[in-house]
Amino acid sequence: xxxxTRWGMTIPLDGVPLAEQxxxxxxxxxxxxxxxxxxxxxxxxxFTPLAVAAAVTRDVHLGIAIASAFTxxxxxxxxxxxxxxxxxxxxFTLGIGASSSVLVHEWNDLAFDRPLSRCRDLVRYLRVxxxxxxxxxxxxxxxxxxxxxGVAVEQPPAIxxxxxxxxxxxxxxxxxxxxxxxxxxxxxxxxxxxxVTGAAGDDRPREVVARILVVPTDDAxxxxxxxxxxxxxxxxxxxxxxxxxWLGRSEELAPMWTAWAAGERREALAAIPDHVVDALVLHxxxxxxxxxxxxxxxxxxxxxxxxxxxVPGVDPLQACxxxxxx
Numbered sequence: 001x002x003x004x005t006r007w008g009m010t011i012p013l014d015g016v017p018l019a020e021q022x023x024x025x026x027x028x029x030x031x032x033x034x035x036x037x038x039x040x041x042x043x044x045x046x047f048t049p050l051a052v053a054a055a056v057t058r059d060v061h062l063g064i065a066i067a068s069a070f071t072x073x074x075x076x077x078x079x080x081x082x083x084x085x086x087x088x089x090x091x092f093t094l095g096i097g098a099s100s101s102v103l104v105h106e107w108n109d110l111a112f113d114r115p116l117s118r119c120r121d122l123v124r125y126l127r128v129x130x131x132x133x134x135x136x137x138x139x140x141x142x143x144x145x146x147x148x149x150g151v152a153v154e155q156p157p158a159i160x161x162x163x164x165x166x167x168x169x170x171x172x173x174x175x176x177x178x179x180x181x182x183x184x185x186x187x188x189x190x191x192x193x194x195x196v197t198g199a200a201g202d203d204r205p206r207e208v209v210a211r212i213l214v215v216p217t218d219d220a221x222x223x224x225x226x227x228x229x230x231x232x233x234x235x236x237x238x239x240x241x242x243x244x245x246w247l248g249r250s251e252e253l254a255p256m257w258t259a260w261a262a263g264e265r266r267e268a269l270a271a272i273p274d275h276v277v278d279a280l281v282l283h284x285x286x287x288x289x290x291x292x293x294x295x296x297x298x299x300x301x302x303x304x305x306x307x308x309x310x311v312p313g314v315d316p317l318q319a320c321x322x323x324x325x326x
Contacts, residue, residue: 081130
């Protein structure tokens with residue numbers, strides 16, 4: 001592995017008590033991980049784990065993938081990002097994205113309207129707000145009246161945008177500092193990443209961060225069973241189904257989608273081909289997983305970030321030690 005390659009892990013580690021995550025973050029940095037990235041979905045919020053990491057690390061880069069563009073008001077999101085950026089100067093990246101109607105509307109009782117426009121407006125607002133400038137402006141999807149972030153940030157954080165298909169990926173390249181990708185194979189990156197870099201229109205470098213699902217076991221049967229459960233949980237969500245149709249997996253995943261829609265859960269799991277699981281969820285020996293992550297880099301990812309899935313009997317911290325850069 002080239003020494004210049006950034007190497008990330010998703011925090012907090014599933015299966016380790018939250019009260020012990022500070023020690024985990026300190027060890028991950030000592031192991032050579034250059035990046036620690038949080039997620040915000042069904043588990044912890046995305047900012048608290050990064051605040052813990054900021055307090056116990058020295059140089060490791062911190063990022064959130066992602067904060068929803070809907071669930072925090074624009075000014076509150078700017079305040080939160082500025083606070084973390086000031087706590088960990090020049091080593092925080094703010095990832096935002098539309099999230100999903102489930103998290104936004106069904107869980108938080110907020111309208112999930114015009115996600116592309118909302119993300120565009122939020123990137124434009126954050127660009128100004130994170131400089132400390134007072135904002136008094138009506139955007140297409142929200143209005144901010146006289147708000148100023150009162151946290152001094154010497155270097156505003158980079159802003160990345162989560163994207164799946166064309167228009168959001170183009171927005172990530174055109175107005176944000178790059179994109180956050182997930183649920184795609186290394187070869188899929190070769191199709192997706194050029195949309196981000198090609199939309200740039202200037203010579204600013206664009207970051208391409210990929211959260212890569214990892215099942216830390218060389219037991220293929222166990223790994224594929226875990227991977228299949230994750231695939232049915234995510235790829236039946238309309239936005240992810242559309243993404244994989246766009247990527248060309250309609251024929252391979254159609255039997256799973258049909259069975260799932262009919263309420264046939266076991267049949268849906270069984271209908272997912274092994275090669276699709278293996279492409280989307282890395283497993284095997286630590287060296288095989290590292291090679292799989294480096295394949296993503298070879299196809300255009302600048303920051304590969306492992307997201308460990310829990311495996312019965314596997315210590316997640318030991319898995320991190322095994323997957324550390326060599």
